[in-house]
Amino acid sequence: MNIVVCVKRVPDSSARIKVGADNKSIDPAGVEYVLNPYDEYAVEEALKLKEKAGAGEVTILALGGPESAETIRKALAMGADKGIHLKEGSQGRDFIATAQAIAAELKGRPLDILLFGNKAIDDDGAQVAAMVATLLGIPFVSTITKLELNGRNATAHRPVEGGVEVVEVALPAAFSAQKGLNEPRFASLKGIMAAKKKPLEEKPAVAGEPRLVLVRLDNPPARPVPRIVGTGKDAVPALIKLLREEAKVI
Amino acid sequence: MPGPVVVFVEQRDGKFKRASFEALSEGRRLATALGVPLHAVTAGEGIADAAKELGQYGADAVKVADHAKLKTYANAAYARIVSRQAGSASAVLMSASALGKDLAGHVAAMLGTSVAQDCTELHVEGGQILAKRPVYAGKAYATLAVNGGPMVATLRPNVFKAAAPDASKTVAVENLPLDARDTDFRAVVKEILASASKKIELTEANVIVSGGRGMKGPENWGLITDLAAALGGAAGASRAVVDAGWRPHEEQVGQTGKTVSPTLYIACGVSGAIQHLAGMSSSKFIVAINKDADAPIFKIANYGIVGDVLEVLPALTAEVKKLRE
Numbered sequence: 010m011n012i013v014v015c016v017k018r019v020p021d022s023s024a025r026i027k028v029g030a031d032n033k034s035i036d037p038a039g040v041e042y043v044l045n046p047y048d049e050y051a052v053e054e055a056l057k058l059k060e061k062a063g064a065g066e067v068t069i070l071a072l073g074g075p076e077s078a079e080t081i082r083k084a085l086a087m088g089a090d091k092g093i094h095l096k097e098g099s100q101g102r103d104f105i106a107t108a109q110a111i112a113a114e115l116k117g118r119p120l121d122i123l124l125f126g127n128k129a130i131d132d133d134g135a136q137v138a139a140m141v142a143t144l145l146g147i148p149f150v151s152t153i154t155k156l157e158l159n160g161r162n163a164t165a166h167r168p169v170e171g172g173v174e175v176v177e178v179a180l181p182a183a184f185s186a187q188k189g190l191n192e193p194r195f196a197s198l199k200g201i202m203a204a205k206k207k208p209l210e211e212k213p214a215v216a217g218e219p220r221l222v223l224v225r226l227d228n229p230p231a232r233p234v235p236r237i238v239g240t241g242k243d244a245v246p247a248l249i250k251l252l253r254e255e256a257k258v259i
Numbered sequence: 260m261p262g263p264v265v266v267f268v269e270q271r272d273g274k275f276k277r278a279s280f281e282a283l284s285e286g287r288r289l290a291t292a293l294g295v296p297l298h299a300v301t302a303g304e305g306i307a308d309a310a311k312e313l314g315q316y317g318a319d320a321v322k323v324a325d326h327a328k329l330k331t332y333a334n335a336a337y338a339r340i341v342s343r344q345a346g347s348a349s350a351v352l353m354s355a356s357a358l359g360k361d362l363a364g365h366v367a368a369m370l371g372t373s374v375a376q377d378c379t380e381l382h383v384e385g386g387q388i389l390a391k392r393p394v395y396a397g398k399a400y401a402t403l404a405v406n407g408g409p410m411v412a413t414l415r416p417n418v419f420k421a422a423a424p425d426a427s428k429t430v431a432v433e434n435l436p437l438d439a440r441d442t443d444f445r446a447v448v449k450e451i452l453a454s455a456s457k458k459i460e461l462t463e464a465n466v467i468v469s470g471g472r473g474m475k476g477p478e479n480w481g482l483i484t485d486l487a488a489a490l491g492g493a494a495g496a497s498r499a500v501v502d503a504g505w506r507p508h509e510e511q512v513g514q515t516g517k518t519v520s521p522t523l524y525i526a527c528g529v530s531g532a533i534q535h536l537a538g539m540s541s542s543k544f545i546v547a548i549n550k551d552a553d554a555p556i557f558k559i560a561n562y563g564i565v566g567d568v569l570e571v572l573p574a575l576t577a578e579v580k581k582l583r584e
Contacts, residue, residue, distance in 0.1 A: 020395065022396075022513075022514040022515055022533070022534035022537075023532065023533050023534060024395075024533070025398075025533060026395045026398035026399050028399050035395075035399065046515050047515070103373040104364070104367070104373045104374055104376075105367060105368065105371065105372055105373040106373075108368065130395070130396065130514050130515060131394065131395055132394050132401075133376065133377060133392075133393065133394055133395070133396060133518070134374070134376050135360050135364070135376065136360075136363065136364040136367070136373070136374045136376055137364070138364070139334070139361060139363075139364025139365050139368065140364045140365075140367065140368040142365075143335070143338070143364070143365050143368035143369060144368055146442070147445075148334075148335065148445035148446035149334065149335075149365075149446060150446050151334075151360070151361045152357065152361075154508075164449075166452075167357075168357070168509055169356075169357040169358065169451070170356060170357055170460040170462075170463060171453065171454055171457075171458070171460060172451045172452055172453040172454050173451070173452040173454075174331075174332070174448045174450075174451050175448065175449045175450045175451070175452060176446055176447065176448050176449065177446075177447050177449050178445060178446040178447070179445050182445070182446070187508075188508045188511070188515060188516070189507075189508035189509070218371070219373065219406070220371075220372040220373045220405055220406055220407060220408055221372075221373040221374075221375060221403045221404070221405055221406070222403065222404045222405070222406050223401055223402070223403060224389060224402040224403060224404050225401075225402045226394075226399055226400070226401050226402075227399065227400045227402070228399060228400075229393070229397055229398065229399065229400060229540065229541070230400075232540065232545075232558075232559045232561075233561055235557055235558055235559065235560050235561065235562075235563060236561065236562055236563065237552070237557065237563045237564075237565060238562050238563060238564055239564060239565075240564070240565045240566055241564070241565075241566035241567070241570060241571065242566065242570050242571045242573075242574035242575075244564045244566065244571075245564070245571065245574040245575050245578055246578065248546065248562055248564060248575070249575075249578045249579070249582070251562055252523070252544070252546070252562070253582075256523070256544045256561065256562075258466075258522050258523045258543070258544055259490065259523070259579065259582065
């Protein structure tokens with residue numbers, strides 16, 4: 010079974026994000042980067058599927074600058090077999106151009122299951138997976154919390170407003186992993202050492218044809234000046250009055 | 260001559276979603292600003308009659324793909340239908356619902372374009388559509404323009420205003436053929452397991468009452484759900500609480516959970532970790548109840564009460580119930 014997991018290097022969720030002076034990028038000072046948390050679920054699911062099948066290969070694919078190699082090694086340390094690093098130049102890239110580069114790499118490769126995180130926590134897109142699947146001509150199920158294989162078919166659970174869709178799909182297929190799918194394992198020391206020797210292929214990413222142009226990046230609008238209404242349950246009537254008469258929300 | 264603004268309208272069990280009316284109303288505004296018609300497109304089974312209603316929200320044309328195979332969501336097939344209506348469009352809009360977020364990427368890839376996802380503002384400047392959307396879960400906002408082709412955008416629920424329907428308006432409904440390919444039905448929804456409770460979805464809720472570590476334990480969660488119920492809202496949770504197993508994943512608010520923009524967000528015993536604040540700081544009014552006066556949540560709250568949530572919450576719920584009587 011050939012499984013490919015697409016991962017991304019993103020600022021940690023505890024990072025303070027400040028817009029840079031150019032109003033086009035974030036100020037990198039003090040920002041720590043991690044393997045996108047949703048991608049960890051995707052990597053874990055791939056490893057579980059391979060373990061259950063008793064055979065197969067898990068390939069980690071990342072598109073990004075030189076530092077993305079480190080992110081791929083993290084997934085390799087969890088137990089994946091090899092990595093592909095699509096090296097990025099300095100050009101801007103929107104979701105479709107990202108998808109085009111990934112699809113160009115995957116086209117023609119043996120592939121049974123393609124996994125993504127539900128979204129990257131930097132650009133909050135949740136779009137690239139559907140685009141890659143469409144470009145490759147394979148079916149896609151997003152934001153899954155359960156995946157079961159049954160020969161060349163799979164059943165996935167996909168939470169939607171007010172319920173869970175049970176989706177049946179024929180392989181090869183793509184999925185994006187939602188929190189709740191599994192508990193990602195920690196890389197063991199042995200895994201970290203082994204990851205250093207695993208094959209990691211580097212190649213330039215295909216440029217693609219971006220369509221969305223970033224006009225500007227702004228800090229969020231300022232919140233109104235906060236007000237402490239009072240202390241303890243005695244403050245409740247004053248709060249109710251403000252919510253009714255000032256905010257007019259209850 | 261620029262093409263129409265196309266809005267995909269979502270239905271479940273033949274009922275159109277409120278968030279889609281928000282998208283239609285915003286579509287009307289954009290279409291008027293651009294001087295182009297507004298087209299509503301929808302898909303499902305047995306909905307042709309109900310679709311007449313969409314004209315009341317300002318659509319100049321209503322197009323319906325009505326077929327047994329479209330009863331439940333089939334992403335590639337729905338995308339095929341929408342993309343065929345959108346080749347020359349100025350914009351393709353839909354709600355950033357579970358369905359819309361999934362559909363948009365398929366539609367955009369079929370059109371060879373990208374998606375402005377989860378937008379909170381759209382406007383027309385010099386004949387061009389600009390889309391504003393939160394990134395880093397709202398720690399920053401990106402403004403995007405499209406360079407050729409339609410602006411495909413999903414709209415965050417609860418942010419755009421749905422206009423009141425105008426019952427005097429009637430528009431003929433055009434039936435679309437099912438011109439999807441067989442391969443578009445490889446991912447098929449076999450069934451929908453309905454939630455046991457009739458919970459209000461976090462991302463669609465007008466009011467959210469959210470609990471954190473200060474709730475002390477899952478046994479106190481009734482205090483959260485009581486207030487949420489009294490306000491007609493939804494219950495949320497912090498990551499710490501979800502990771503501790505007190506509450507299910509789908510209730511998590513924050514950068515690795517749901518990003519929400521309700522009118523009123525009441526944070527109860529939530530300290531306000533950066534990743535939580537990112538997920539809810541675009542709420543219109545924020546109330547914080549926390550016994551630690553230095554908790555970061557108070558920095559972004561409109562109104563704060565310093566105190567033990569376990570004491571404040573019952574008092575607050577009782578007052579709200581009194582108002583509702």
